Amino acid sequence: MAKCDAADSLILKIAVPVPLDRLFDYRPSELGNSAEFQRGARVLVPFGKRQCVGVVMGSANGSTLASRSIKPVIELLDNTPLLSALDLQLLEWAARYYHHPIGEVVATAFPTALRQGLPATLQCERYFAPTAAGRAPDVDLGRATRQKDLLRRMLSREPAWSAAELAGHKPALRALIDKGLVEPRMPDPSDGPVVLGAALAANPDQQAAIDAVGADLGRFAVHLLEGVTGSGKTEVYMQIIARTLALGLQVLVLLPEINLTPQLEQRFRQRFGVGIETFHSNLTDRQRQQAWLSMRAGVARILLGTRSALFTPLREPGLIVLDEEHDGSFKQQDGFRFSARDVAIARAKLLNIPVVMGSATPSLESLANVAQGRYRLSHLPHRAGNAKPPAFQVLDIRGKKLQAGLSEPLVTAIGAELAEGRQVLLFLNRRGYAPVQICHDCGWVSRCHRCDANLVIHAGIHKLRCHHCGYEQALPRQCPACGVGELQALGLGTERIEETLKELFAGHRIVRLDRDTTQCKGALEGYLQQIHRGDADIVLGTQMLAKGHHFPNVTLVAILDIDSGLFSIDFRGGEKLAQLIVQVAGRAGRAELPGRVILQTRHPRHALLHNLLSHGYRAFAETALSERRAAGLPPFGYQALLRAQAGNAGAPQQFLGAAIQCLTDFTQSGVQVLGPVSAPMVRRAGLYRYQILLQSDKRPALQRLLDFWVPRLADLREARSVRWSLDVDPLDLY
């Protein structure tokens, strides 16, 4: 065979996880067969002075580079590609759409273990099932009750149990394996009933939704399931999933929060006798690797995961479910800033499968897509079991005396509810004791020296803490400025409300749920169980109360301060507040115990409140959408935000100035360029932050500008002294 020059022979195009938006050329290897290097396989390559795990994205005959500068691949890590052609197409599309380096985008598709180059081997001992001996009716386990219980449980459900489910029964499992009654065995979708638990009887609305999505199985469609809290969205998901599984297809279920996975996982395991895996940041690298590989191999049929699970390969993709689609945590807020909701839809389109998205408070983006006929809407307007929607009451607190933020009528209402032996839920979106400490004599206030923000009093741990950079210091006893003044806590946080509630309602059990009380693993579950058992009378908390959990014995919900949300600078502030109010309100009540929601405000006649409370979320959304349309804001305009930050204010300003200069050469615009301006909080964690907002009513126009702009930004010399990032479809403009 003739020796050929490397530059004329086959060259591999490799995606390397570095922030450089290009592929790198490599020779297959010194002697290797180039046909082995398939698109989607991982390779170990020399990169500068180090080694990187890259992914084969393609090949070419020859290279534009001098052949001597092209290095050979060190090792082919996968004999079969880990990602399919469609998976790679999705990643390539996402890299282009978000203008993010391809190597980093491809890396996000892999769990950490595979990113590090570990072998892609699926452990057999992930699943266990009773053997023929274990199935025999006359198994005698004597007095080994734990083993007996475990075997009985395992026999109750086919076909196989995952290691995760059996984690709490290791000794009994070991013993059963040693006795030959249980063996490691991969589940086979054909070896047992797929649906175990009986489906609940669907009401007509649920049935219509199930049928609508069911009719679209096997083709691309987006369904928006708008269902009030407690309307049985999960049952609809499960019945559609059952149909998908019956076709021998897999399901990807995306949730906004890790907190919500355990509950749903439990319900799914009771219903479905198939391999179910979870994928979220609370799992170990190894668990995530195994979950990923199980879905890729088709061993597991359902994956429950957060944003990071979106790119998991599916052997037989059938359906994507995305719950709480309005939730902001589907948008990645650093690095590769993708929206898992939008990319999920792009993925479904590529795979030609349907997506079902659900929410009680759909995003305005999704409602606009429904109006334009791109998404199909199914509506579940009724709560299950004839539960009535909560009654809202706006409590005007102007001029009223407040006791730690609680007005007298509210205190009375809480007392009346407690006297009836019912639970009360109080919501305040501010944790800590008080948002600032102030000296009554000299006016000193507790400021963070790294951020344009106040230090928050955390009385429980005797500290002042910055919620933006994490800085903390001991709570001063004397004024650091004048040394003599009396220090006061200004404003309210959940800790302080808790203190007041303890005085006002002594003898009642109060549970506070916020990031501070639930940061410990398992703490949230513990509190939730306590509340469900009825061992709590007053539940007090922040944001996290609005998410997913239902408190059937709660009859009164109070939102202590909505005014800060009414006058947000962010154009999405109104949408977020309306969603919050509806979501918090949805936590309460059931059929025989209707809920009541009290909102304390100094703006009882505010249009948003009036519209939302008298006419409902959809009416609010209509109004908000027409305002957005008039202003050309999303979803009627498309945005991208260029951010820059550095330790001094000059560098980001100069960089953004130069970035604007680049655009003078770009004539075919149709894009508004707003800025550079400082971020609403200029200094954060010691960095000065500035930004440029781009807006256009045509997505292609914005994309054309970014195609021109982003490569040039990377080459600016001013870019070297700042950290910059581009956010396409930003959710927060700061």
Added chain:
DNA sequence: AGCACGCCGACT
């Protein structure tokens, strides 16, 4: 992002 090279201040 890493990781090198490269030229100027306070230390065993």
Added chain:
DNA sequence: GTCGGCGTGCTC
């Protein structure tokens, strides 16, 4: 005399 500061440049 050196250790180490972060500016600058490169990665197939």
